[in-house]
Amino acid sequence: MLFRGNIAGFAAGSGYGHRFGEHFHKADRGCFPAHVHHHLELLFITEGEYRMGTLDFEDRFGAGDVFIANSLEQHWGRCPFRPNSTNTYRCLFLSPENLPSGLNIQLDQGIxxxxxxxxxxxxxxxxxEYGIRLLDACDSPVDRNSLEMLGYAMLVLHALMSHQRQNGTFRQDKSAFVQQLMAYVEQHYTEDLSLESTARYFGYEKSYFCRKFRRHFNQSFIDYIHLTRIKKFTSHPALNLQTIAYCAQEVGFSNYSYFYQVFKKVLGVSPRTWLMHRATGRPDLFS
Incomplete structure (x- = not known):
């Protein structure tokens, strides 16, 4: 499956053409809680207002805006409660592994x-415009490998790349703390990183560091380390069904059972299942 627009749901599936009202306000005004998946996700806001974000980005989104969550980038969304209001978005997933040759080159560059x-x-x-057309084609009985589908996909990718080239440097600036922390974890994620040692390295008392980290990253330090290691694992050049344990150790998981639990918590399936479905082209498994 190349593309998918899906209907309703909370964290498991995001929402498409779903109307949010008072019942969502009672559910902590949630649109979808913080989660990750392997594919690139584009959310097209067609009506109403949302607040969406990632670890280091947060903004308001209204009709016509597009929210982009990169592969394995933790993201979340909220829908502010307003009586009798309607909020609607449509969701498109793009997976590099399942795009036809020529289209996947652009996403495989790791942008x-x-x-x-x-x-x-x-x-x-x-x-x-082209994203909505592609979603409409996805919802129709048109062959997903048809020229119409591939044409819309090419136009969507071209628009994405064009906007990135012109505005890529406009991404929200990270604070010095965030930049230093991300650089430190990037350099040491294969080591035995502990909350205590990291807080000490940055000159903070443990409890203060925890609060500061959660305020900036919207998650715990341990969850961030796990997410970083899982992302490195899924992109490891030697990864295949025979090297799962080896690659897990390479990215910092010394205990395979613990790695297995973390992987299943983050991506919802076992490492072996994830690899098998990625190889056979099933991005819908990770919604």
């Missing part, structure tokens, strides 16, 4: 797309 494409820019580049 971290900006998280927000404002309505004006999304209209100007054609991203919103």
């Amino acid at each position: 971290a797309f900006v998280n927000k494409v404002p309505a004006e820019k999304a209209k100007e580049s054609g991203l919103f």
Whole structure:
């Protein structure tokens, strides 16, 4: 399956054409809680207002805006409660492994797309129009490998890349603390990183470091380390069904049972199942 627009749901499936009202306000005004998945996700806001974000980005989204969550980038969304209001978005997943040759080159470059494409820019580049057309084609009985589908996919990717080239440096600036922390973890994620040693390295008392980290990253330090290691594992050049344990150890998991638990918690399936379905082209498994 190349593309998918899916209907309803909370964290497991995001939402497509789903109307949020008072019942969602009672559920902590949630749209979808913080989660990750392997594919690139584009959310096209068609009506209403949302607040969406990642570890280091947060902004308001209205009709015409596009929210982009990169592969294995933790993201979340909220829908502010307003009586009798309607909020709707449509969701498109793109997976590099399952795009036809020629289209996958652009996503395989490992580009971290900006998280927000404002309505004006999304209209100007054609991203919103072609994204909606592609979703409409996904919902129709059209062959997913048809020229129509591939044409819309090419236009969506072209609009994405065009916007990235022009606005890639406009991504929200990270604080010095965030930059230093991310650089430190990137350098030491294969080691036995502990909360205590990291707090000490940055000159903070443990409890203060915990609060500061959660305020900036919207998750615990341990969860961030886990997410970093899982991301490194899924992109390890030697990864296959025979090297799972080896690659897990290479990215910092010294205990395979613990790695297995963390992987299943983050991506929802076992490492072996994830690899098998990735090889056979099933991005829908990780929604």
